[in-house]
Amino acid sequence: MSTSVAPAGPRALARRRRWRSAKRFWQRYRAHRAGITGLAALVLFAVTALAAPLIVGSDITSVTDAPGAPLEAPSGQFPLGTDRFGRNLLALVIWGARVSLLVGLLAAVLSVAIGAVVGITAGHFRGVYATVLMRVTDWFLVMPTLVLAIALATVMSRSLGTVILAIGVTSWPTTARLVRAQTLAVESRPYIERAKALGGGHWHVMTRHVLPNVMPLILAQTTLMVSSSILSEATLAFLGLGDPTVVSWGGLLQDAREAGAVSAGDWWYLVPPGVAIALVALSFTLCGRAVESALNPRLGASR
Template identity: 80%
Template sequence: MARDEPVPARDEPLTASPAPAKAGPGALARQRRRASAVRFWQRYRTHRSGLFGLAALALFALVALTAPLTVGSDVQSVTGAPGRPMESPSLEFPLGTDQFGRSLFGLVVWGSRVSLLVGLLATVLSVAIGALIGITAGHFRGWFATVMMRITDWFLVMPTLVLAIALATVMSRSLGTIILAIGVTTWPTTARLVRAQTLAVESRPYIERAKALGGGHRHVMSRHVLPNVMPLVLAQTTLIISSSILAEATLAFLGLGDPTVVSWGGLLQDAREAGAVSAGKWWYLVPPGIAIAVVALSFTLCGRAVESVLNPKLGVAR
């Protein structure tokens, strides 16, 4: 060692290079969720039908969100309508007018808000009820599972539309009634599927280890069972939304919806009351009918693609 080089004192600690900080459990969980989302999208985008459905739904969602800016809320008013009753399509009214002279294009655009909202909320209610009953029945078993499954079987054999019509008839005519009627009558299929998945999950060894380490019912169901059934719940949600939108349109067409709001099913019901079918006013029926069909098809395509991604063994055609 050269004499001009400084010699460190013995009592002066040598500074070591800082060790890389370890990621905490929260950061690791977020990293894993991000990686799972990336893998999910990489598999989902290989399904052409799923991409078509997703693009169509994005377009409808954009139309529904921007309806107050594009057509305005005054399009629903029956007073001071700009056109003549049931006028054929023209440059001023691309889809014609209804029985009050209102623009059908504006009504279809505004009705997308109600139809999509009712379909989404009714599906959330239906899936929540089905998942809750399915997880609890699969976890506790015994007499509780027997009672829950018999109730589920009763709802399965009863016609869903008849039950929804009965509920909508005895209750007030409002959007909340429609959401409740659809939600409480379409959950049995979800409950059956979730219970079967719960039984499969609880037969795995790590569930026994969790119980042996002191994990209670709430811990097992929320930390172990629920994350494993969520992919099935997600796929079931995308499939039920289309049925909920069709059910809302059916109830509104039968005159059981809220008469103060504009929806696609309500437009069809107005066209029936105005005699558009016998008068040959096809433009009064076709636009809302096509909108209902396209949205229902789009949700179905997305649901099939999600189901195929989460369970590749199904072999759903792309």
């Protein structure tokens, strides 16, 4: 007696395809040792940031209950010394990871989202609309991103939302250019013409056909943008344009500058937050390069 297996439905087939694609991506990603190293470092930073209240406590940022004397050198009690208020600098670096990573991630997502929308719509609609968008994009490209972010952060209130907005709305043009070029390549394929001939509207073509094909580029660009966003946040905080009520790595460098740590030789005040910023930026860059190579095997083979 033979038994027949019912054919899988469209949703089940789609889930299987997504699972196979994810499995292939992970296999390619694992081949990049630098990417695995960067991912492990990011996981460590993320776990440390999430567990910061349990590791160092939530009152570590208070300047009235500082446990040590101002600018103490590293010791057994304070492995990284203390800041100008007598707070444990190791605990501040751990706590600052929360703000720096949060701002970097949200600013990168905002920047890539704006760039993706501009790039896809400009590549799809063409004409006057695309020309105007690309001229605006070119204007943002020729203007120094940091100068625009500083100007925007200066005229708005000093808060984390302002920093995220200042970084996000000034760093999207590169993503827009890359996504537009990819959109033009996708729009030239025959199945796009078939979709339009069968009655597919603009929204259907952009979301069902163009977006899935440019998504690998968007994901790779996001990982690369996080590192630059973290550096931009640190720069704005160092210039005194961040939120003074929160602790971040850039804010610690600003405090060290105001305390005269450079001229006084208090290296423990400067090195830990600077090294943390460099390590996180390097980790995201390694992950971004690995993601880019895993999503585009031809790119990895050409390197």
